[in-house]
Amino acid sequence: MEKPRDVALFVTCLVDLMRPSVGFAAVKLLQDAGCTVTVPRAQTCCGQPAYNAGDEADAAAIARQVIAAFQGFAAVVAPSGSCAGMIKEHYPRLFADDPEWGPRARDLAARTHELVSFLRDVLAVEGVDAAFDGTVTYHDSCSGLRELGIKAQPRALLATVAGLTLTEAEDSEVCCGFGGLFCVKYPDISGQMVDNKAKAVEATGAGTLLGGDMGCLMNIGGRLKRRGSPVQVRHVAEVLAGMADVPAIGEGPGEGED
């Protein structure tokens, strides 16, 4: 079957706002795999915060905007399992009984993929042309893991990065405590969960934590920094694209100055 190369990038709000370098890493990976990448302007967020807060009217309004903006592309790719999961799993639920938007939501869902699983499962990318000198550990973000079955794909591609060693953390499949609004609404619970996660990451001895979702990475990275840990946190796309030369999440150019 013809592989979809006409790709629209769903940047995700966190990558757009907080860490554009992840977006450019995604673009490079897609282009290296032979795709043309378009970034529709009419995108902001997938609507998940509203959806998970029970505000379905706003979630549906935003979802309709996304569905319209991404019409016609062979594939829609997001550097996030959480946002891709929202579009793939939850848009069809939002419009289950809607004769107009239901079919359009299901059509978009079928064309939408998380970045690393798209490279691996759809484009059958065997390896990447990148080097990373160090030991890393990988956090399996919940939505990507449980809604989209992302587990082996990032590990398979990381295994082709020159110089990189992967060491698994205990409980790599246990939630880091981010959960969107959950982390600020229940900071005591979330704070304890992310502390457990940070300790498990530190215990691996890895110098870098990688993952596929900015929300989780900002949460774990923020906690590691608060603990004074030297572990660096990056999105997996940065390493796969050979673009891990920018400061890690929560670090600036002056890291170590104070």
Added chain:
Amino acid sequence: MESTTRAFNDNVRRAIGDAGLRRSLDKLGHGFPVKRRLAAERLPEFETLRDEARDIKNHVLANLDTYLAAFEAKVTETGGQVHWARDAAEARDIILAVCRDASARTVTKSKSMIGEELAINDHLEAHGIQPIETDLGEYIIQLRHEPPAHILAPAIHLSKEQVADTFRASHDGLPRDRDLEAPETLLKEARAILREKFLAADVGLTGANMLVAETGSIVLVTNEGNADLTQTLPRVQVVMASLEKVVPTLEDATTLLRVLARSATGQEQSVYTTFTTGPKRAEDPDGPDAFHVVLLDNGRSGMVGGDFQDMLRCIRCGACLNHCPVYATIGGHAYGWVYSGPMGKVLIPNLIGMETAKDLPNASSLCGRCEEVCPMRIPLPRMLRDWRRRQFAAGQTGIIARWALKSWAFWARRPGLYHFFADIKMRSLAAAAGRRGRFRSMVMAGGWTGSRDLPAPQGRTFQAQWDARGGKR
């Protein structure tokens, strides 16, 4: 049982500050999940069995009236009696009346979540009848006047030292300086005391893991055998069960049993699985003279046909608790009522009201690990969202959260404005963070920065940079 669910956030803070509880929860969170995984891996048809188990319960829930009527007919036919209780108060009255008819002074009781729901022990005690819990964990928390901390392992929050202290304080007539160091010693002491109680009891009060419509049998599963002594020794047996416990056939019961123990403790089968049908027959050497089943609704029939019907498939294995990172952080008491963990978050608002339990569906990261391990494939995260949707529609979402969501949605729906202002805002935040790349605190972001630094944005947004590079639109 009186609920403390309204004080959820206070309960959470207390739980997180309890170092002993942390140690117990840590042990549980690392023990049960491994055992369950190994048990599932040993059984090639485990996933198929989960599908079958789900289908059996779905079929029951679609024909609940038929199977309950069939069950009642069989119980009656075999010499027993079924009592229907609309709510907890009715059930308590029925059980008290049966106990009084039997002139009961003491009642032995095996573990039952319905018993907790009814707070039957308090009720019997208030009317001069002494209830004695015979499951070791339940016995311990009864001595401590505490509610269960886990639907399966009620005393999971306690250390063996705490149990030893409880025994010293409660078991009169034994030397104060006796050695209670080893768990076996504790077990032996409890067993010696309970043995007397078993023999003296007038009524045996049990729960039921299942009710079999085909035969009128009740199924009881334990690892301690206490339910068997509870149901065979006293003159009268009273079974407390909720409506959805009924299954059509013995065959169906065995399908559920095959997923139950594996999901719960990683055992292939619990140590004791007992099918009991009616009172003692003429040719039986043992058993009660009278057999009563109290069928409790308590809000469940209202769940049939609605958003929460799937919750009625639950077989109380505890897998969702054992795998829940929130439960592992706060323990069972924080939920404030009989049930806890993900199943509690969905069920409790159904049984005691959404208003009282409004924190429960929200205190979840929706990580989905519960649904992943639920033997009955109950879509717990979906139902947590259903509660949130109802709360939002009913205006119960907090004013700040509502305002934040609405203003965020306003911007998200105006991409042009959003991109323009986002770029300005991110650049100014990046400048404010300076060369450090993160914030230690930020106004209005205390929820985040209380326990973690806030990574700063890199600078210009992706959208602005994509435009600047002339990227394809």
